[in-house]
Amino acid sequence: xxxxxxxxxxxxxxxxxxxxxxxxIPDGDMVAFLGPSGCGKTTTLLMVAGIYKPTGGTISxxxxxxxxxAPKDRGIGMVFQSYALYPHMxxxxxISYPLRLQKLDKGDxxxxxxxxxxxxxxxxxxxRKIAQLSGGQQxxxxxxxxxxxxxxxxxxxxxxxxxxxxxxLTMRGEIKRLQKDLGITSIYVTHDQIEAMTMADRIAVMSxxxxxxxxxxEALYDRPKxxxxxxxxxxxxxxxxxxxxxxxxxxxxxxxxxxxLVIPRDRAEKAAAVKGKITMGLRPEDVTxxxxxxxAGAGLTLTGVAEVVEPLxxxxxxxxxxxxxxxxxxxxxxxxxxxxxNITLVVNTSKLQLFDPETEQSxxxx
Amino acid sequence: MTTTEIEPQLQxxxxxxxxxxxxxxxxxxxxxxxxxxxxxxxxxxxxxxxxSTRTEGLLPRNAQGGIGGFTLRNWxxxxxxxxxxxxxxxxxxxxxxxxxxxxxxxxxxxxLSRMKFxxxxxxxSMTLVLHAFKAEMLLIAIFFVLRxxxxxxxxxxxxGFNTVGGVALVMIALELPLGIWLMKGFFDxxxxxxxxxxxxxxxSRFRVxxxxxxxxxxxxxxxxxxxxxIAGWNAYLVPFTFTVGTKVANMPVFLNQLISDTAPTNxxxxxxxxxxxxxxxxxFFIFTQELLLNIYAGGSKGT
Numbered sequence: 001x002x003x004x005x006x007x008x009x010x011x012x013x014x015x016x017x018x019x020x021x022x023x024x025i026p027d028g029d030m031v032a033f034l035g036p037s038g039c040g041k042t043t044t045l046l047m048v049a050g051i052y053k054p055t056g057g058t059i060s061x062x063x064x065x066x067x068x069x070a071p072k073d074r075g076i077g078m079v080f081q082s083y084a085l086y087p088h089m090x091x092x093x094x095i096s097y098p099l100r101l102q103k104l105d106k107g108d109x110x111x112x113x114x115x116x117x118x119x120x121x122x123x124x125x126x127x128r129k130i131a132q133l134s135g136g137q138q139x140x141x142x143x144x145x146x147x148x149x150x151x152x153x154x155x156x157x158x159x160x161x162x163x164x165x166x167x168x169l170t171m172r173g174e175i176k177r178l179q180k181d182l183g184i185t186s187i188y189v190t191h192d193q194i195e196a197m198t199m200a201d202r203i204a205v206m207s208x209x210x211x212x213x214x215x216x217x218e219a220l221y222d223r224p225k226x227x228x229x230x231x232x233x234x235x236x237x238x239x240x241x242x243x244x245x246x247x248x249x250x251x252x253x254x255x256x257x258x259x260x261l262v263i264p265r266d267r268a269e270k271a272a273a274v275k276g277k278i279t280m281g282l283r284p285e286d287v288t289x290x291x292x293x294x295x296a297g298a299g300l301t302l303t304g305v306a307e308v309v310e311p312l313x314x315x316x317x318x319x320x321x322x323x324x325x326x327x328x329x330x331x332x333x334x335x336x337x338x339x340x341x342n343i344t345l346v347v348n349t350s351k352l353q354l355f356d357p358e359t360e361q362s363x364x365x366x
Numbered sequence: 367m368t369t370t371e372i373e374p375q376l377q378x379x380x381x382x383x384x385x386x387x388x389x390x391x392x393x394x395x396x397x398x399x400x401x402x403x404x405x406x407x408x409x410x411x412x413x414x415x416x417x418s419t420r421t422e423g424l425l426p427r428n429a430q431g432g433i434g435g436f437t438l439r440n441w442x443x444x445x446x447x448x449x450x451x452x453x454x455x456x457x458x459x460x461x462x463x464x465x466x467x468x469x470x471x472x473x474x475x476x477x478l479s480r481m482k483f484x485x486x487x488x489x490x491s492m493t494l495v496l497h498a499f500k501a502e503m504l505l506i507a508i509f510f511v512l513r514x515x516x517x518x519x520x521x522x523x524x525x526g527f528n529t530v531g532g533v534a535l536v537m538i539a540l541e542l543p544l545g546i547w548l549m550k551g552f553f554d555x556x557x558x559x560x561x562x563x564x565x566x567x568x569x570s571r572f573r574v575x576x577x578x579x580x581x582x583x584x585x586x587x588x589x590x591x592x593x594x595x596i597a598g599w600n601a602y603l604v605p606f607t608f609t610v611g612t613k614v615a616n617m618p619v620f621l622n623q624l625i626s627d628t629a630p631t632n633x634x635x636x637x638x639x640x641x642x643x644x645x646x647x648x649x650f651f652i653f654t655q656e657l658l659l660n661i662y663a664g665g666s667k668g669t
Binding site: 046049050051070071072074076077078080081082084085086087088097098101102145149157 | 557559560562563564565566567568569570573578581582
């Protein structure tokens with residue numbers, strides 16, 4: 001089912017929850033609403049579910065405006081962070097509840113519940129009480145209850161946030177596979193950008209009730225259109241520096257008191273329109289550790305002192321102080337960086353991002 | 367014992383700690399026993415008085431320690447139809463209150479907890495403020511209300527002045543602020559998501575209340591029912607004020623009628639009636655006790 005959200009707004013007594021949001025979700029796609037808490041992603045989701053009434057704009061399912069349609073008539077299934085199971089019912093009671101409300105034949109209900117439960121791997125737990133299940137099992141019941149009525153649209157409200165890290169990884173893959181197998185259009189609300197990147201076909205990044213960007217994950221990562229998107233998508237987050245772009249001898253340099261880098265012409269020229277300071281973004285992985293022998297050209301390196309070293313297993317996350325300016329970089333752990341080491345970094349300047357500090361818009365990707 | 371093997375692991379410290387813990391426990395028990403002794407003596411005395419000829423209880427008759435003054439005459443009232451009538455009235459008032467307060471409090475508590483409507487906040491604070499006024503202040507006003515209700519054709523015969531229904535109605539009204547606030551508190555603690563899930567699953571708002579929310583507040587409802595039943599069963603002031611004669615008297619009023627200003631009172635008979643009045647309450651308590659202790663393990667985290 002194609003879901004079109006147009007100029008959708010929601011406010012309570014002057015407090016804005018969602019502001020003028022427009023998102024078009026193609027049939028069968030999984031879209032993630034990504035943002036920090038209080039950014040309006042759950043508000044938007046609850047409007048799609050029909051729990052909240054929008055104060056402005058429209059929501060359409062397959063071209064039909066559903067603003068006034070009751071939640072139960074929208075053909076949706078929803079999975080909650082708190083699971084929201086009915087504790088006084090058994091697993092069977094929970095999964096069969098939507099079907100019992102539809103007054104289906106008893107045999108039919110039994111068959112459908114069993115089928116969904118088997119699919120979720122909880123087929124042998126149907127007689128259990130909810131309190132007797134682990135968190136992961138409870139979330140499977142919740143997912144089963146959402147799927148059993150064969151919804152046209154699946155809504156996920158941070159479904160994995162209450163699970164432990166290991167289980168989260170497993171469930172992430174399962175949900176993704178299930179969604180692709182069944183081909184159900186899905187909206188997935190999360191504050192975890194890795195979840196969003198790995199699961200979603202497209203990501204809607206939101207902040208303070210405003211849609212910041214709506215694009216495929218790679219585009220958000222490589223071509224962030226706003227400062228917020230650049231800072232929020234990617235882990236560890238992007239480093240930002242205040243610099244001035246100068247042109248000397250046909251070379252463009254990004255310069256501040258701390259750093260002085262030669263930057264590619266094509267990127268620099270786009271920033272030329274802005275006078276004064278601009279914000280330069282550099283991802284922690286877009287630098288390489290330079291040996292003494294390395295022959296990187298002048299103006300492509302930064303030197304500093306390692307102040308924090310956090311081993312991540314495969315790599316070390318090193319906090320480097322470059323003439324007093326903090327920068328986080330990912331370094332091959334075989335380099336064995338220790339706190340206090342002087343290090344030289346070669347910057348992959350072709351991955352630099354440039355932003356207007358006033359409007360917080362990208363100067364590269366309009 | 368099969369548990370002896372794991373018990374040593376549960377004990378954290380050595381012998382000194384153990385004796386200390388033992389002494390602390392002894393002290394606690396000693397204190398508890400000491401403080402409930404007067405109550406126990408009182409009840410024991412009450413029970414003995416009901417089968418004695420003297421108010422002080424049974425009396426020693428001879429040097430061999432034989433006890434005399436035993437009688438069952440104080441219990442003669444059980445053959446009197448008036449007490450059964452009073453008991454029926456008490457039961458009717460209490461049951462009507464449990465049903466009335468239960469329905470109004472769960473419905474009202476839910477609405478005040480979950481729905482937005484004009485005057486909600488004012489209503490909440492007003493009920494709390496009004497609850498602070500004692501029922502005695504309202505007796506005269508209520509008398510006129512009951513007189514008015516009694517004038518309504520047909521149903522007036524059941525809810526007017528000097529009827530069991532009228533008394534129950536007044537008692538329900540006086541109990542509602544507490545009931546609504548109590549149930550609102552229980553509903554406040556339930557997660558919104560459970561309700562949203564049910565709405566999406568296809569339930570109507572009423573069905574959500576009835577099938578999903580009510581089962582979660584059952585312990586609260588049981589507690590409220592117990593309070594209400596006791597309040598109804600022991601109600602004295604309202605039934606005494608709004609009933610005349612023995613036909614609509616409930617147990618406490620009946621008890622009061624035994625105590626006369628002009629003739630000597632048989633206190634032993636009064637004690638027997640008092641004990642008799644307690645019996646249904648004990649039975650009711652035994653049944654609701656389990657519900658009260660039945661703490662729900664939720665399917666939602668953090669509740």
